[in-house]
Amino acid sequence: MSSELKTLGWDADFQEAFEAFCAPLTDDGRARLTPVRIVGVQRETFQVRGLHGEQEARLSGTLRHHGSLTPAIGDWCVLEAGSEEGGRLVGVLPRRTTFARAVGAADEGRRAQAVRQQVIAANVDLVLIVTAPDADFDLERLGRYVEAVQQSGAQPVLVLNKADLRVDTDWWVEQLRTLDPDLNIQVTCAQGDQGLEGVRALLTEGVTLALIGSSGVGKSTLTNALLGRVAAPTGEIRASDQQGRHTTTSRTLYLVPGGGLLIDNPGLRDIAVWDADAADFGALEALATRCRFRKCTHTTEPGCAVQAAVRAGEVSPARLLAFQKQLARRGRH
Structure with a gap:
């Protein structure tokens, strides 16, 4: 394992992911690729660092049109050498955290x-x-x-x-x-x-x-x-x-x-915690309109449509708990 990459946080898991990314390519295609880490993010470009030091890179068309794949600071990416200065980022390796x-x-x-x-x-x-x-x-x-x-x-x-x-x-x-x-x-x-x-x-x-x-x-x-x-x-x-x-x-x-x-990082005044399983409560809020009481807390009230959905297996208890926490936070404002 390269000592330069190890200093940047490279490990066996990232090496395995990089090799898997390169596996379907020809020898010539693989030769044009190198792993780099995102060390700076600007509006249109990224500063990356790898075996050849620090340089500037841009997103490939594939990454540019898939927002969920946009690199973030700290990401390990695949850089393809190109005629333009710095090359382009063609892949984001799986994140450890x-x-x-x-x-x-x-x-x-x-x-x-x-x-x-x-x-x-x-x-x-x-x-x-x-x-x-x-x-x-x-x-x-x-x-x-x-x-x-x-x-x-x-x-x-x-x-x-x-x-x-x-x-x-x-x-x-x-x-x-x-x-x-x-x-x-x-x-x-x-x-x-x-x-x-x-x-x-x-x-x-x-x-x-x-x-x-x-x-x-x-x-x-x-x-x-x-x-x-x-x-x-x-x-x-x-x-x-x-x-x-x-x-x-x-x-x-x-x-x-x-x-x-x-x-x-820029000063973050507050954080709304990301929870992929409970991020969008639109369906639960619509369900809550069918509760018997307008200010139902969805705990022990009779006629609670949300609790009925939990008992029927339509809503998981964990999702209900996240929904109740959000309601409690809103009630404190």
Whole structure:
């Protein structure tokens, strides 16, 4: 296995998938193909890195007309050499993990809309969920982050950054532990390069780490500290609410000195967790109009059409539970 590709996170599973992709092709066709990893995403082009270093690539017609196959940051793709500079991407290898969010989910009490999946990053091993002990600390939102990361197949790590804002951070750490006592929690002050030893220990060769969290919690500062250079822009903090301006506007995958890879994401104010089995509740909402009570919670009320459908095997209990959770979230707004 190439050491250059291994540094980028290449493993035996990706090698097997690449060989399967090439198997139907002629020798000449296979010779034109090489595996690359998506390290940058622009509007029309992708920055990729592989055996021949970093270069620019565009989508083939097949990928361009199939939105579900659009590469995301961290994806391993098949690059075909061509006359145009950088070549073109002709395939996306199966993802080991997928970090996605739901787009079009019900928000602020509005009527639920059809939900689609938006892939934010692929093949991520660890996700640092960054927060700070300030007015924006939101345990419920952090819980949704944890759930989204776990659904992706990656491992969540909670980072309480900007520890210098408080003399004692024990209370904030205990709040984080209520989400899951087994979660890895790191307390850092990235601006002062303090408490980063535990985070750096997570970054070993081939391991891909992503950062998420609200704007202003110091993700870009943490990125720069881990990379040992200014790679991500940082912004001023508003005095009114101690929140930062959105300074990271694109997703980039960086090689970390000493091993590992790091993805910096735009500030995600909130996440609607992607659930492929329960994303579109249109059918259940239509069914709910036949319930005896207008504000039926679909639990123990008599005459509940949704519960009747569950008993008849037309709706799975897991789908009903997801529907009830969505109704509960909407009811809190």
